[in-house]
Structure formats: C-alpha cells, structure tokens
Amino acid sequence: MTVYSSNIGYPRIGEKREWKKALESFWEGTLEEKEFKEELDRLFLEGIRVQKEAGITHIPVGDFSLYDHVLDLLWTFDLVPDRFKNVNKTPLETYYSMARGTDGSEAMTMTKWFNTNYHYIVPEFENVTPSLKENRFLDYWKKAKQKLGVNGKVTLVGPATLVLLGKGYKETEKASWIQRLIPLYQQLLQQLDAEGVEWVSLEEPIFTSPLDQEVWKVIENGYAEIAKSCKNTKLLLQTYYEAVSDYKKVLSLPVDGFGLDFIHDKGETKEQLKKWGFPKGKVLAAGVIDGRNVWKANLTETSAEVKELLNLIDGDLWVQPSSSLLHVPVTAENESLPSFLEGALSFAKEKLGELKALESGIENNTSFKDYDKSFEAFVAAPLRHNHKVQEEIKELAQLKATRPPYELRAKKQQEKLKLPLLPTTTIGSMPQTKEVRRTRLKWRKKQITDAQYEQFIQEMTSRWIDIQEDLGLDVLVHGEFERTDMVEYFGEKLDGMEVTKFGWVQSYGSRCVKPPLIYGDVSLKEPMTVKESIYAQSLTNKPVKGMLTGPVTILNWSFPRHDESKEVVMNQIGLAIRQEVLALEDAGIAIIQIDEPALREGLPLREEEKEGYLKAAAYAFRLSAYGVKDETQIHTHMCYSNFNEIMNTIDDLDADVISIETSRSHGRLLQAFEDFHYEKEIGLGVYDIHSPQIPNEEDIISNIRASLRVLDEKQFWVNPDCGLKTRKEEEAIKSLQVLVKATKKYRASL
Ligand code: GLN
Ligand code: ZN
Numbered sequence: 206m207t208v209y210s211s212n213i214g215y216p217r218i219g220e221k222r223e224w225k226k227a228l229e230s231f232w233e234g235t236l237e238e239k240e241f242k243e244e245l246d247r248l249f250l251e252g253i254r255v256q257k258e259a260g261i262t263h264i265p266v267g268d269f270s271l272y273d274h275v276l277d278l279l280w281t282f283d284l285v286p287d288r289f290k291n292v293n294k295t296p297l298e299t300y301y302s303m304a305r306g307t308d309g310s311e312a313m314t315m316t317k318w319f320n321t322n323y324h325y326i327v328p329e330f331e332n333v334t335p336s337l338k339e340n341r342f343l344d345y346w347k348k349a350k351q352k353l354g355v356n357g358k359v360t361l362v363g364p365a366t367l368v369l370l371g372k373g374y375k376e377t378e379k380a381s382w383i384q385r386l387i388p389l390y391q392q393l394l395q396q397l398d399a400e401g402v403e404w405v406s407l408e409e410p411i412f413t414s415p416l417d418q419e420v421w422k423v424i425e426n427g428y429a430e431i432a433k434s435c436k437n438t439k440l441l442l443q444t445y446y447e448a449v450s451d452y453k454k455v456l457s458l459p460v461d462g463f464g465l466d467f468i469h470d471k472g473e474t475k476e477q478l479k480k481w482g483f484p485k486g487k488v489l490a491a492g493v494i495d496g497r498n499v500w501k502a503n504l505t506e507t508s509a510e511v512k513e514l515l516n517l518i519d520g521d522l523w524v525q526p527s528s529s530l531l532h533v534p535v536t537a538e539n540e541s542l543p544s545f546l547e548g549a550l551s552f553a554k555e556k557l558g559e560l561k562a563l564e565s566g567i568e569n570n571t572s573f574k575d576y577d578k579s580f581e582a583f584v585a586a587p588l589r590h591n592h593k594v595q596e597e598i599k600e601l602a603q604l605k606a607t608r609p610p611y612e613l614r615a616k617k618q619q620e621k622l623k624l625p626l627l628p629t630t631t632i633g634s635m636p637q638t639k640e641v642r643r644t645r646l647k648w649r650k651k652q653i654t655d656a657q658y659e660q661f662i663q664e665m666t667s668r669w670i671d672i673q674e675d676l677g678l679d680v681l682v683h684g685e686f687e688r689t690d691m692v693e694y695f696g697e698k699l700d701g702m703e704v705t706k707f708g709w710v711q712s713y714g715s716r717c718v719k720p721p722l723i724y725g726d727v728s729l730k731e732p733m734t735v736k737e738s739i740y741a742q743s744l745t746n747k748p749v750k751g752m753l754t755g756p757v758t759i760l761n762w763s764f765p766r767h768d769e770s771k772e773v774v775m776n777q778i779g780l781a782i783r784q785e786v787l788a789l790e791d792a793g794i795a796i797i798q799i800d801e802p803a804l805r806e807g808l809p810l811r812e813e814e815k816e817g818y819l820k821a822a823a824y825a826f827r828l829s830a831y832g833v834k835d836e837t838q839i840h841t842h843m844c845y846s847n848f849n850e851i852m853n854t855i856d857d858l859d860a861d862v863i864s865i866e867t868s869r870s871h872g873r874l875l876q877a878f879e880d881f882h883y884e885k886e887i888g889l890g891v892y893d894i895h896s897p898q899i900p901n902e903e904d905i906i907s908n909i910r911a912s913l914r915v916l917d918e919k920q921f922w923v924n925p926d927c928g929l930k931t932r933k934e935e936e937a938i939k940s941l942q943v944l945v946k947a948t949k950k951y952r953a954s955l
Pocket of ligand 2: 632802842843844866926927928
C-alpha cells in the first residue's frame with residue numbers, strides 16, 4: 206500500500222494565455238501552421254514539465270488540446286459529421302471548422318460541461334462513420350516520453366459519457382451507440398498498450414447521474430471488452446463533480462483503479478466506501494484537493510482524511526485533485542494581491558505542490574501545521590468579516606422580499622413611462638471598439654489620468670445616446686463602456702471580492718474568463734454605476750435603463766469563498782445590489798435591469814438539489830430589487846435557451862420585464878411561455894447578435910408575429926437577443942435600424 210500523487214488535467218492556456226494568442230493568430234492567418242504547431246507543442250510540454258518538476262507521479266496526457274478534449278476524441282474516432290468533409294481543407298482547418306463553422310457548414314454545438322463554465326463540443330451521432338483515424342492521444346504520450354521521459358497517464362473521455370452527452374440519435378439508440386464505440390476504444394487502447402503506456406484513465410463523469418438498466422448492460426459488457434484489449438496497460442475509471450450515483454455498479458467494472466471525487470460529493474463517497482467496501486488490490490485515486498476552487502487546502506485535515514481512506518482499502522492510493530485543474534487559473538505566482546489574500550491562494554501549479562506534499566508527507570508523518578498557517582491567518586483576517594452584513598443576513602429569515610402585485614405595478618409603470626406598444630430597447634452593452642479597449646488599457650497603465658479616462662467614457666456614452674435617439678429606440682442604455690466584463694466590474698468595486706491579474710480560465714475555444722475571488726462577506730463600499738447612469742440620463746428625455754449584474758450571476762461567475770453556503774453569499778450580494786438599485790432610483794432612474802445570464806448554470810447536478818437552488822436564486826434576485834417603488838420598472842436578462850425547467854423560477858424572479866436570448870430557438874421558447882401562461886412582459890430577442898450578419902426586416906417581423914401568437918401585444922418588447930459589445934459599430938447601428946423599422950411597420954399594422 207503506497208501513496209502516490211496524480212493529476213487529472215492541467216490548464217492548457219499557459220501562464221499568460223499564450224495558447225489563446227496562438228490559436229487566434231493562427232485563425233487570423235498571422236501565424237503559419239508550422240509555427241503554430243510548434244508553439245502548441247511547446248505549451249503542451251511546458252505543462253508536462255511543470256508537473257514533472259513538481260514531482261507528480263501520474264501525469265495526465267491527453268488533457269491538452271488544440272481546442273477542446275472532447276473534440277479531439279471525436280477527431281480521433283472520425284466522428285466528423287459529413288458536412289465538414291469533401292471540402293478542400295487541411296486536416297487542421299477541418300478540425301477547427303467543426304468547432305467554429307465555415308461558410309456553408311454550421312459549427313457543431315457547444316455546451317457547458319456538467320455544472321462547470323467549461324464548454325465542450327457536443328458529439329453528433331448523425332451523418333458520421335466512426336473509425337480510429339488519428340490517435341492524437343498516443344502522439345501526445347510519445348512526445349512527453351521522448352522529450353521529457355514522462356510515461357504519462359493517458360486520459361480520455363469514456364464511451365458512456367461521450368455518447369450520453371451527444372446528440373443525433375433516438376433515445377432508444379443510445380445503448381447501441383455506446384456498444385458501437387467499444388471496438389474503437391479497444392483499438393485505441395491496443396495501440397497505447399503496444400507502445401508501453403502504463404495507465405489509461407477513462408473519464409466517465411456521467412456516472413454521477415442515474416443511468417438506466419439497458420445502458421448499464423452495455424457499459425458492463427463494453428468495459429469487459431475494453432479491459433481485454435490491454436495486456437500491460439492498466440485502466441483507471443475516473444469520475445468527478447459529484448459522488449457516483451450507483452457505487453456498486455461502478456465499482457464492479459473490471460478496471461484496475463477508480464478515481465472518485467471526495468470534495469464535491471458532500472461526504473457521500475466515503476460513506477459508500479465504508480458501506481460497500483472497495484475492491485481488493487485496486488487503486489483508489491482519491492480526489493482530495495479541490496480542483497474547482499482557488500483556496501489552499503488544509504493539509505492537516507486532508508492528510509488525516511487520506512489516512513482514513515488508506516485504512517479502508519488494501520491497494521495503492523493516489524492523491525489527486527477532485528477534477529481536472531482546467532477549472533482553476535495556472536498560477537498565483539504572478540499576482541500582487543493584498544498579502545492576507547495572496548497567502549491563501551492555490552491555483553493549478555500550487556495545487557501540484559499540495560499533492561506532492563501529501564504524497565511524501567503521509568509516508569513520513571510530516572506535520573502540516575506550518576503550511577496551514579497562512580490559510581488560518583486568512584480565515585481570521587478582519588477584512589473578511591463584516592458584522593453588519595451578517596446581521597442583515599440573519600434578519601432575512603423574516604423577509605419574503607416580494608413586491609406588490611404585478612398588475613398594480615404595471616399600471617403605475619405605464620402611467621409613468623408611457624411607452625408605445627412593442628417598446629424597443631437593447632440589452633445593455635454597445636460595441637467595445639479597439640479604441641475603448643486601448644483607452645482602458647492606457648488608463649490601467651496610468652498613461653492617462655482618471656479624469657481623462659472618465660471624459661472618454663462620457664464621450665462614448667454621449668455619442669451612443671445620440672445614436673440611439675436617432676435610431677428611434679424607446680428605452681436607451683448608457684452602453685457599458687466603463688466595463689470590461691459584467692462580473693469583473695462589480696468584483697472590483699464590492700467589498701469582500703477581489704480581481705486577479707492573470708487568473709484566467711478557459712471558457713470555450715480560445716475564450717478565457719477571469720472570475721473574481723469572493724473571499725469574505727460581500728458589501729457595497731460606494732455607488733458603482735450611479736454616476737454613469739445619471740450622466741447618460743441627463744442627455745435624453747427617453748428613459749435610460751440602469752444596468753447591473755445580478756447576485757446569482759456574480760456568484761456563479763466568481764470563485765466562491767470556502768466557508769459559506771451559496772445561498773448566504775447570493776443574499777449578501779443581493780443586499781449590496783439592492784443598495785445600488787435604490788441609489789439609482791433615488792437618482793431618478795426609472796428602469797433598472799439586473800442581468801442574470803448565469804442563473805441556469807448554477808443548477809446542481811443532483812435532481813433533488815435543483816429546487817432548493819432555484820428557490821434561493823430567485824430569492825436573492827428578488828432581494829436585489831426589493832423596496833423599489835411600484836413605478837420603477839425592473840428588468841432582467843438571461844442568455845440560455847432551455848427554459849422549460851426553469852419557467853417557475855423565471856416567474857418567481859418577479860421582474861417586470863425579462864429579455865431572453867432566443868433567436869436560435871424561438872419556437873421552443875415560445876412553447877414554454879405558452880404552456881406557462883406567463884403574464885409579465887418579455888423581450889424575446891428578435892435577431893442573433895452573435896452573427897455579424899445584418900438581420901432582415903421580414904425575419905424580424907415574422908419573429909414578432911410568431912411571438913404574438915403566444916404572447917399578448919401588451920407584453921412584448923422588441924430587442925436584440927444579447928448585448929452588442931462584440932459587434933462592430935456599424936453592424937450594431939445597421940441592425941438596430943432594421944429592428945426599429947420592422948417594429949414601426951408592425952405597430953402600424955396593428
Ligand atoms: N448587459 C449585458 C450586456 O449587454 C448582458 C450580457 C450578457 O447577457 N451576458 O453585455
Ligand atoms: Zn445575454
């Protein structure tokens with residue numbers, strides 16, 4: 206019985222997002238394929254080198270990717286839909302056209318990987334002829350072996366997860382698709398086996414969900430087949446993000462080790478292990494370091510936990526993160542944060558150190574007291590604790606945070622705002638041109654003064670108020686020119702939150718996000734948006750919407766603190782946003798939008814936990830809008846298309862107006878609203894802002910017409926489906942011209 210260290214995945218983006226830069230330069234044509242591949246190889250090997258130097262025993266290979274590791278597996282198995290074939294393209298171009306589309310062939314869908322903010326390419330099982338095409342996994346393994354002498358643990362998504370996360374088959378065909386892929390896994394494994402790969406990890410996070418009997422049967426048979434194809438290579442079955450849903454079934458699969466999550470399982474895994482035992486002689490790869498958060502582990506406690514686990518098994522134990530470290534930034538080394546906070550951080554590279562420390566510490570009975578000191582100091586730091594906020598949270602037990610009935614509010618709002626039928630508006634941000642970005646950078650680098658920067662922001666705002674007036678929109682926005690990002694902006698301003706410099710994580714493709722850290726009680730220091738809103742409102746007689754990010758989204762797009770429930774943190778942020786809302790109202794702002802694009806993605810994996818989360822989320826949102834006058838109109842915005850399961854919650858938010866990103870799934874969404882008999886106002890995006898194409902008038906009119914079949918004309922708002930920040934100025938202007946014209950035409954026909 207020996208303790209080893211292991212990892213599941215390492216961030217691929219590089220310390221300074223070199224990966225992103227390389228991909229984008231290659232796509233733009235400023236980096237040749239040869240140089241591009243060299244750069245990516247360099248980044249791949251750098252990740253391996255860091256893990257080797259940290260002393261990790263089982264280093265993953267196969268987690269690195271040219272875009273997304275699921276896409277790499279699709280490529281390997283030639284699960285390349287026909288629409289991407291028969292074109293004159295290099296293999297690399299074809300690969301990227303799957304992810305990003307080309308003229309004529311729509312990109313494959315991208316969606317969130319389980320309950321994370323990482324997006325994978327959704328496998329399509331239609332118009333495909335799978336075969337083992339190019340074993341990228343073996344290529345990476347060889348490179349690591351040849352260049353760095355590392356016999357990596359090859360890691361890839363397993364057959365059940367690959368199929369069940371895919372689409373393009375009937376419900377009744379899913380089992381047969383799993384079966385059909387088994388021989389390909391076998392071939393792939395035989396090749397790895399022949400080269401001397403020691404360990405292969407098959408990742409099956411889908412095992413955290415309940416699966417039906419038929420699927421289990423093909424999984425059991427399939428894994429038996431797969432196991433037979435390895436002579437020397439050993440197999441690890443890896444799960445994460447939750448406890449497995451059927452412990453006995455999973456643990457009887459014929460593999461050599463099991464990777465289980467002991468962090469996000471709410472204690473279930475250890476209970477199951479005690480109850481049902483652990484197969485003799487097999488490896489337990491124990492996810493005991495949080496792979497999804499940025500805080501240092503308490504190694505005293507973790508090592509005690511590992512020792513306890515050791516007593517429950519009779520094979521080797523690997524200490525590893527609870528999931529891939531893809532979800533955390535690369536390293537905290539380059540940050541310059543307040544020292545109480547800096548001492549508490551552990552990003553990917555630092556987590557490797559923790560794993561290594563556990564590996565050697567447990568054997569030698571090392572004391573971790575010294576290591577744990579800095580986090581203890583952080584926990585006790587006065588800056589983390591705000592007594593007043595804690596008291597306010599306690600008082601919430603008595604508060605329902607509901608507003609007077611909607612009909613009453615609606616009437617008063619209409620009297621005050623006097624909006625026409627089918628009011629037109631936008632979602633908030635206007636194009637963030639190169640000039641905006643450049644000026645912000647100059648200001649951050651202190652090359653221009655605060656006053657100069659502020660003046661620039663005002664000029665942009667004023668320019669866009671004029672443009673919106675000329676366009677004839679009914680409800681205007683200030684344009685969000687002062688914001689880099691809708692969460693980071695608030696993260697910088699709220700107490701209890703801090704923004705990092707290089708804390709990037711991959712979100713989708715080359716796109717990275719930089720979630721702020723929530724380190725303590727959150728509260729409002731000073732007004733965050735009032736100045737900008739008042740200024741914009743002073744330029745026009747039309748209403749300008751105040752624009753805020755809601756508590757649920759701020760939480761879901763940040764790294765949460767380690768010691769408070771989601772519910773409490775959401776409510777704290779809700780209270781802070783509420784103060785801002787009231788300040789905006791005081792300043793004469795009549796419409797306030799509180800965006801919640803990330804509400805859906807905080808949904809727990811477990812069915813039985815969903816309702817509690819949704820209730821808490823709706824409450825925190827209502828809290829943020831609680832106490833405004835009836836005539837103040839509260840808007841919210843969401844960008845997700847599967848609304849059926851959250852319809853009740855949407856209603857529960859009790860916003861006067863909700864705008865929704867829908868242009869890509871109009872029909873289904875309308876159905877949801879029809880079935881629900883929603884009574885408040887709705888703006889269903891009438892065109893897709895993600896495309897540079899200017900929408901045409903007929904399409905917009907037909908979208909309005911379709912919506913009005915289901916919704917009352919008094920309910921309906923006309924708007925683009927999301928913020929315009931990524932569009933060029935002229936694209937935004939032209940599109941909005943069409944939108945206003947189409948609306949006027951439609952109104953005239955009523
Ligand atoms: N108000 C934000 C914007 O317009 C909303 C962004 C979002 O939905 N993600 O950019
Ligand atoms: Zn949106």
